Amino acid sequence: MMKQPVEGFSKLTKNQKIEWLAQAYFSDPGKAVSIFKTYWNDDEKLQKLHDEFIENTITNYYLPLGVAPNFLINEQLYTIPMAIEESSVVAAAGKAAKFWLKRGGFHAEVVNTEKIGQVHFIYKGDKERLRQYFEHIKPALFSETETITENMKKRGGGIIAIELRDKTAALEDYYQLHCTFNTLDAMGANFINSCLEQFARTLQQGAQEYEAFETEEKKIRIVMSILSNYVPDCLVRASVSCKVEELNEDQMPPEEFADKFVRAVDIARIEPYRAVTHNKGIMNGIDAVVLATGNDFRAVEAGVHAYAARNGRYSSLTSASIENGIFRFEIEIPLALGTVGGLTSLHPLVQLSLEMLGNPSAPELMQIVAVAGLAQNFGAIRSLVTTGIQKGHMKMHLLNILNQLQATDEEKAFFVTYFKDKTATHRSVIEAFHKLRENA
Numbered sequence: 081m082m083k084q085p086v087e088g089f090s091k092l093t094k095n096q097k098i099e100w101l102a103q104a105y106f107s108d109p110g111k112a113v114s115i116f117k118t119y120w121n122d123d124e125k126l127q128k129l130h131d132e133f134i135e136n137t138i139t140n141y142y143l144p145l146g147v148a149p150n151f152l153i154n155e156q157l158y159t160i161p162m163a164i165e166e167s168s169v170v171a172a173a174g175k176a177a178k179f180w181l182k183r184g185g186f187h188a189e190v191v192n193t194e195k196i197g198q199v200h201f202i203y204k205g206d207k208e209r210l211r212q213y214f215e216h217i218k219p220a221l222f223s224e225t226e227t228i229t230e231n232m233k234k235r236g237g238g239i240i241a242i243e244l245r246d247k248t249a250a251l252e253d254y255y256q257l258h259c260t261f262n263t264l265d266a267m268g269a270n271f272i273n274s275c276l277e278q279f280a281r282t283l284q285q286g287a288q289e290y291e292a293f294e295t296e297e298k299k300i301r302i303v304m305s306i307l308s309n310y311v312p313d314c315l316v317r318a319s320v321s322c323k324v325e326e327l328n329e330d331q332m333p334p335e336e337f338a339d340k341f342v343r344a345v346d347i348a349r350i351e352p353y354r355a356v357t358h359n360k361g362i363m364n365g366i367d368a369v370v371l372a373t374g375n376d377f378r379a380v381e382a383g384v385h386a387y388a389a390r391n392g393r394y395s396s397l398t399s400a401s402i403e404n405g406i407f408r409f410e411i412e413i414p415l416a417l418g419t420v421g422g423l424t425s426l427h428p429l430v431q432l433s434l435e436m437l438g439n440p441s442a443p444e445l446m447q448i449v450a451v452a453g454l455a456q457n458f459g460a461i462r463s464l465v466t467t468g469i470q471k472g473h474m475k476m477h478l479l480n481i482l483n484q485l486q487a488t489d490e491e492k493a494f495f496v497t498y499f500k501d502k503t504a505t506h507r508s509v510i511e512a513f514h515k516l517r518e519n520a
């Protein structure tokens with residue numbers, strides 16, 4: 081039967097919403113309600129906090145929060161929190177951290193921390209008059225945003241620059257105010273968007289009173305005002321390096337390992353099909369820390385992938401080289417992160433994650449996150465060019481199946497050994513499990 085639209089859903093209570101859902105969509109409504117409610121937190125205050133993060137909350141969706149210890153970054157030791165559902169990611173991070181701990185650790189530096197926002201508008205008049213109008217209105221763009229920027233300015237941040245950009249060659253009558261901001265330890269989305277919306281009002285109203293404009297030119301039409309998640313000037317670099325002969329932990333001569341490793345990164349540099357998977361592996365590490373520290377992983381994803389395609393072809397975010405017997409592996413990525421405001425001050429686990437990292441500034445967090453991405457990529461490529469990734473993955477796959485079968489800890493240990501030299505397919509695990517239970 082066709083489902084009917086629902087009126088006033090947002091006004092229903094949480095219980096009513098779940099009840100409606102259960103009746104409308106589930107073959108066993110009672111079971112669905114019970115599962116939704118299993119994930120409610122007994123602590124009512126905590127539950128209310130989560131309910132109010134978004135609209136129409138019905139329950140909580142758990143992700144594991146794991147930690148990867150032993151990260152030596154710029155001579156300081158960190159344990160990095162990671163929120164992620166994919167098995168092997170945290171283990172790979174911990175393994176890479178330990179590997180580099182013995183070889184000088186990770187080095188990281190912030191290149192720049194500028195963020196961008198734009199007012200997109202339409203103007204159908206003389207270009208030179210618009211340019212003159214922009215110079216005339218520019219001081220007002222700064223002064224009329226003073227109530228918004230006051231606090232940020234006191235701490236050393238604020239609006240860095242406002243530029244008029246003529247985009248008419250690409251799109252008829254289209255111009256921008258292209259604005260640069262320093263939002264210090266805040267991700268800054270609200271700050272930037274508030275500034276931009278005020279710029280738009282000032283720009284539009286000022287045009288109506290600008291005497292040098294002809295009547296039609298006074299009608300500047302604002303299309304939209306919004307920050308950009310493309311932040312190529314909010315950039316961080318992280319690297320590791322060691323003598324080739326120190327890459328001696330795999331069952332492969334270090335020279336061969338280094339050579340294959342560099343080859344693998346070079347392939348991702350020139351081959352988009354590989355680059356996407358290569359970068360996906362990097363984002364396994366990056367997103368997990370971004371999420372654990374309460375940052376916006378969609379913004380980070382969008383900006384990072386745009387950066388990976390900045391030269392016209394999608395390419396690797398990391399690079400590797402061997403020079404004079406030294407192996408070097410590096411990442412360069414844009415990361416607009418915050419360590420104050422937003423979820424960072426609301427979510428108790430986010431607060432713990434940040435405290436675990438020593439309550440970093442945003443630039444420090446950029447370095448930690450970049451390192452997590454580099455470490456993840458190191459772990460993935462190391463596996464890919466030596467054992468292949470299935471070895472590690474299959475163990476987790478095996479444990480997931482055994483968990484579904486509610487195997488005991490002894491049974492799990494037995495099957496990990498049993499499947500060491502066999503392929504653990506879903507079917508083969510179930511068969512072996514039932515055989516064991518029958519013979520028990």
Ligand code: MEV
Pocket residue numbers: 166357358359360361362364460461464469
């Ligand atoms: C899987 O989540 C990530 C990898 O595919 C990354 C890579 O291939 O480099 C292992």
